[in-house]
Amino acid sequence: MYAYDEFDRQIVRERVAQFASQVERRLDGSLTDEEFRPLRLKNGLYLQLHAYMLRVAIPYGALSARQLRQMALIAETYDRGYGHFTTRQNLQYNWPKLRDTPAILGLLADVDMHAIQTSGNCIRNTTTDCFAGAAFDEIEDPRPTAEWIRQWSTLHPEFDWLGRKFKIAVTASRQDRAVLKGHDVGVRIVRDADGETGYQIYIGGGLGRTPMEGKLIREFLPRAELLDYLEAILRVYNLEGRRDNKYKARIKILVHEIGLEKIRADVEAEYASIVAASPKADLREFHRIQAAFDAPEFADLPEVSRKLEQAQANDPDLALFVEHNLFRHKHKGYASLTISLKGIGQAPGDANAAQMRAVADLAEKYSFNELRVSHKQNLVLPHVRLDDVAEIFAVLKAHDLATANAELITDIICCPGLDYCALATARSIPLAQKLSRHFGDAATQKDIGELSIKISGCINACGHHHIGNIGILGLEKKGAESYQITIGGDAGDQFAIGELLGPGLPETHVPEALDKLIAVYRRERRQGETFIETYRRIGLAPYKTAFKEIADAFA
Amino acid sequence: MAAVKRPPLPVILVANDLVEGEVLFAANNGWTRDVRAARVASDEAAALELEQFGAAQASESKVVDAYLVDVEIEAGVPVPRHYRERLRTLGPSHRLDLGKQAEFHI
């Protein structure tokens, strides 16, 4: 993993000291709330519904055991013993006190972590595939590219006060597991016909109030040119993007308003002038970073593990876990193992301090000290030996972390919603819990198969509802919580924004509505077809008809 | 300056403690974390007084985001009319072990 050098450390330490002094001045009244608010937001500190909330950056979702232990310590010492992993691969503490935040940031700095650029109108955490460095289908490890972008975008003076926030995702696989087209910029690592590695660049994707699919702006960008090209995109956006209306300030609106051709021409022109004005871009820094991500020393192992096969034969729970929570690794005899933070009836993405420690221990013992946070709000042990899976499973089970539901209907993405979030229009967690219980039975889940439910507590779409196979958006209708349901969204290669099925329903009717949609799938599916595949084949109409029965009954 | 639109009466004053972030309610004397002890303003004059108290406390950096919330009186206790504000008097609805609902057994 990338290790901080003295410059990284100094930046973070100086920032902690600076924020500590800002907090002091706020507490003694020399800074007003208006003055302090942008400063705290620059350091990831929000004021939410019940308390402050601190969002900690987990660059590209990669963590070491030591870092996760520190997060557990902070949760226990300064919070209420738990944290929430987000769809941006970050971690949120829900109850920190303002006066404690400098100490918390100090503890984070001790393990090379921080909360810089986790909020505000700047370039946010660069996210990537949760199986980065391990996936069988990746061209290379995408983390060096993500780290390269992180270093470039950290405290970038020109892009510190953008019109709106800016999110970048990177992937190196054919299968998009990083929601590339849902980001302001999506970077896909590709090889050209000559075998040279470079980047395919998407622009103007995003969810929120106006969901848009990212568009291909550059088919192939040689590696050395990445940062200059991103600089050109950001500069065009910073200069041309709207600032009169915060809902129209994202780059997706600019792309939409001026069109892809125009923005491409503007970016290329800006890029040409950057290239003309600066020394030739080289790859020295990239190679320095890449060296820090050297793959661990994998052992030569047989493809299958007799040990695991035997254990599975004796333990159906383990067999189920292996079926759902292992992902194919690039090295024989290894797998990436998803630790579901979606226990049946649990709040999606939450982990308590004891669980964090248990996972940290597992990472240390079985996964070369490495961990990942997924945008689906789970944790991943990227490199485990198949031989060790049964032992890992036993430990997970003891900590309530062995739910075998990765990619299944109870692997629900869910934002904090109105149980925590000041912007929310409705709660989302209790509905996620209800649906998890409703569909929680293993046989039911197996029969339904792969199906993503994504829930947001407001139009901002932190819960990615637009791109859920079934998306749920919590709104307020006549003074009560109401849930709009969409169908057909897809976060991956066949990126799609879901279609609205009809009027919003009260929480009580949502499980029944989903039953109706799933009944259509069960009736219509062909052998081996997933929920979304059937939907793509038969279209919206039958689902709308089924939904109407519920909507009419309620109306 | 244009008059700020006030919610319908009766109202209570809600804010966040600057240091702790915790939700507070204006009481007869200072602040309380228990909504049952909140001071209820039933007329314009009392609402204005609450509002002024909030503004003064904010400018003294005691609290942030002070605003009036309309309530109904149920069994002698103010209950916000809107579900968002009701949640603020209680805590996260899926974690009954946390927040004011746990602390005050409400």
Ligand code: SF4
């Ligand atoms: S989607 Fe809305 S309610 Fe949910 S976390 Fe984002 S801003 Fe808050």
